[in-house]
Amino acid sequence: MAEAFEPIEELDDFHVRLREQAGVLAYFSTQSCNVCKSLKPKIGELIERQFPQMSTVYVDCELSPAIAGQYQVFAVPTILGFFDGREWLRKGRAVSMAELAAELKRPYDLLFDNSGS
Numbered sequence: 229m230a231e232a233f234e235p236i237e238e239l240d241d242f243h244v245r246l247r248e249q250a251g252v253l254a255y256f257s258t259q260s261c262n263v264c265k266s267l268k269p270k271i272g273e274l275i276e277r278q279f280p281q282m283s284t285v286y287v288d289c290e291l292s293p294a295i296a297g298q299y300q301v302f303a304v305p306t307i308l309g310f311f312d313g314r315e316w317l318r319k320g321r322a323v324s325m326a327e328l329a330a331e332l333k334r335p336y337d338l339l340f341d342n343s344g345s
Contacts, residue, residue, distance in 0.1 A: 232272030233286035239294045242285070246313045250339055251282040253332075256299075256306040258290050264305040267323060271307065274325055279332055281340045311335045 233255055236242050246252055253275055257264035268286070275284050289296040289304060299308060299315075309317030309332055316335050319328060 232276055233268065233284045236285045236287055236295070237292045239292070239298060242287070242295050245283060245285055246310055249283040250312060251279070251336060252310040253279075253282050253284045254287055254299075254308045254310070255284065256287045256289055256296060256301045256308070257304045258288060261304045263321075267305055270325060271323070271328070274329060278329055279336050282332075282336065309335075311339050 236245065236254075242254075253271070255264075255268060255271060257268065272284065275282055287295050287301075289301060296302075301308075303320055305321065305323065307317070307319040307323060307328070308315055317328075317331055319331075
């Protein structure tokens with residue numbers, strides 16, 4: 229499977245992504261976070277399988293402190309979901325795949341008109 233998350237290091241690039249994509253899931257982490265390393269592929273697979281129209285980005289908080297600071301990410305992993313440029317979801321540390329999927333489903337279906345899924 230290809231890398232699902234596109235790395236973003238600049239705040240301006242992050243803002244462009246939020247403007248250009250209707251749905252964005254941002255994964256905030258660090259290279260030293262072992263929990264983050266095991267969780268990231270699971271979330272990538274979930275998004276690819278159930279929410280394929282969402283764009284996914286990866287932000288390394290150590291390389292991009294401006295993005296982490298702007299979005300008040302102080303612990304890793306943190307997952308932010310954006311729909312139409314607005315933060316809709318915030319999850320941190322212990323993340324349940326079932327809970328994440330359930331919380332993304334309604335806004336995703338409304339935005340992308342997937343009432344049949």
